[in-house]
Amino acid sequence: MPTGSSGTHQYPHRAKRIVTESLLQRIARGDADAVKDCIDRYADLVWSIALRLTPSRAEAEDAVQDVFIDLWRSAERFDPSVASEPTFIVMIARRRLIDRLRRRSRRIQPSELGDIDPQNSDETPDRAAISEDAAIAAKALDELSKDQQTVLRLSIHHGCSHSQIAEITGMPLGTVKTNIRRGLIRVREILESSRSTTEAAS
Amino acid sequence: MTAPMHHSDDRLLELLADRATEGLDPAQTAELERLLRQTAAYSGDELDRAAAALASVYCSAPGAPGAPSESMPDGVRAALEAQAKTWRTGEGAARAAGARTAATPVFGEPSRDPNVAGRIGAGAGLAWMAAAACLMLALLGWWPRIATTPPELPLDRIAALPDAVRIAWAPGPDETGAEVEGEVVWSNSAQSGYMTFRGLRPLDPSQNQYQLWIFDGSRELHPVDGGVFDIDPRTGEARVRIDAKLPVGQPTLFAITVEPPGGVVVSDQTRIAAVASPS
Known part of the structure; x- marks a missing residue:
């Protein structure tokens, strides 16, 4: 994931500087090259998200095609004052993938994910390698309760349903939902606050 | 600046959180849309963006399966x-x-x-x-080319080819195929085939058409598009030449889906009217 100053990001494993500003806006304007650029820049990110939210690699291969069509069509809805481009991309991708999962009535089974340790905090991010929004979200995670961190990781990272999380953690379903909701609200508040601060400073 | 979220909006926030993490059914979606229309405080994307930012965080975890270090094939x-x-x-x-x-x-x-x-x-x-x-x-x-498309054979001759298979249709989950009868006839050597149908509900071609998909064991991605067709509403029957858009190597399933007019390139397979599976 990218890092860097506003509008620019760097992927350490690619060791090249990438300008992320306004790619989706270029697509919305009909810039033909931007569509290909979108694949070059975000294919791996979308692929990684698809692998989390599809029950098989074959499904993921199908799903990414749908995701990118959605991205191109949704490009005009991107507002850089509201979210970073990678966050918008992941949001559209997740919606599409979750939609597919629901339509197929086929959730990812925990057994397909290998052993899940609900308390595992080793899955902490390399904060030098993520986007600005993600870096803020990573800090926001530290402010959440352990239970909130756990249910959000199982839901968003492992693709577990709320019922599956209740089974894995032993929490009542209502508690799972409450922790997810409150955790997301807190992360959202911190993201908005940070964005407002940045805008005020610029 | 976006307004802060008030916890009095519990139902709306519950739906937004559910949508951001596991999606909503149609009734919940309608309820969410109604609630969003009643307030200007939310765009509806707030918790989706939070979930997206967290997803980016998790995907950046070193060694995580699906981390961006794993490139798209x-x-x-x-x-x-x-x-x-x-x-x-x-x-x-x-x-x-x-x-x-x-x-x-x-x-x-x-x-x-x-x-x-x-x-x-x-x-x-x-x-x-x-x-x-x-x-x-x-x-x-x-993908390796499996066979050169042969000249079009008369339908009646396909069934007589030595490798021709005949497989009866079975109803799929979609109600349009509940009473389907007929068969699919396919010759791999000729890369040709046809289908017969009785009892497949006629559709309004301006709204939907049937589309054939050939699942090919030698392919990893999508099934092969076998063409679109209609059922004659006067007779309720059809005999349709298979129009495979790609060479078929090892057919493992023939499936009929209901699609928009003209068909689709990638089907979501939510409406499967009939299937025929070589045993």
Whole structure:
């Protein structure tokens, strides 16, 4: 994931500087090259998200095609004052993938994910390698309760349903939902606050 | 600046959180849309963005399966690039020309989002054909060519070929195929075949058409598009030549889906009317 100053990001494993500003806006304007650029820049990110939210690699291969069509069509809805481009991309991708999962009535089974340790905090991010929004979200995670961190990781990272999380953690379903909701609200508040601060400073 | 979230909006926030993490059913979606219309405090995307930011955090965890260090497979990327070419010459070009595309039919599967609900229609035949052609060219680029398309055989001769298989249709989950009868006849050596149907509910061709998909054990990606067809409402029967858009190596399943007029390049397979499986 990218890092860097506003509008620019760097992927350490690619060791090249990438300008992320306004790619989706270029697509919305009909810039033909931007569509290909979108694949070059975000294919791996979308692929990684698809692998989390599809029950098989074959499904993921199908799903990414749908995701990118959605991205191109949704490009005009991107507002850089509201979210970073990678966050918008992941949001559209997740919606599409979750939609597919629901339509197929086929959730990812925990057994397909290998052993899940609900308390595992080793899955902490390399904060030098993520986007600005993600870096803020990573800090926001530290402010959440352990239970909130756990249910959000199982839901968003492992693709577990709320019922599956209740089974894995032993929490009542209502508690799972409450922790997810409150955790997301807190992360959202911190993201908005940070964005407002940045805008005020610029 | 976005307004802070008030915890008195519990039901709305519950639905937003559910949508951001495991999606909503149609009734919940309708309820959410109604609640959003009643307030100006939320755009509806707030918790989706939070979940997206967290997803980016988790995907950046070192060694995590699916981390961005795992690149998209070359074959998938090539298919995407073929798709991009189609976009650029079709819908993307229309956007560049200033034409709004809400009603512009394109390939893909339906979306709940009315902003992205464009579908294939009669007026988009050329765009769809371009999409199919681009995808076919891209696929053939990395999949070994299995057979050269042979001259078209008369249907009656296909069943007499030594390797021809005849498989009876079975109803799929969609109610349109509840009373389906008939068979699919396919010869791999001739790369030709046909289908017969009785009891498959006739559709209004301006709304939907049936489309054949051939699942091929030698392929990893999508099933092969076998063409679209209609059922004659007067007789309730049809005999249809299979129009496979790609060579078929090892057919493992023939499936009939209900799709928008003209068919789709990638089916979401939510409406499967009939299936025929070589045992």
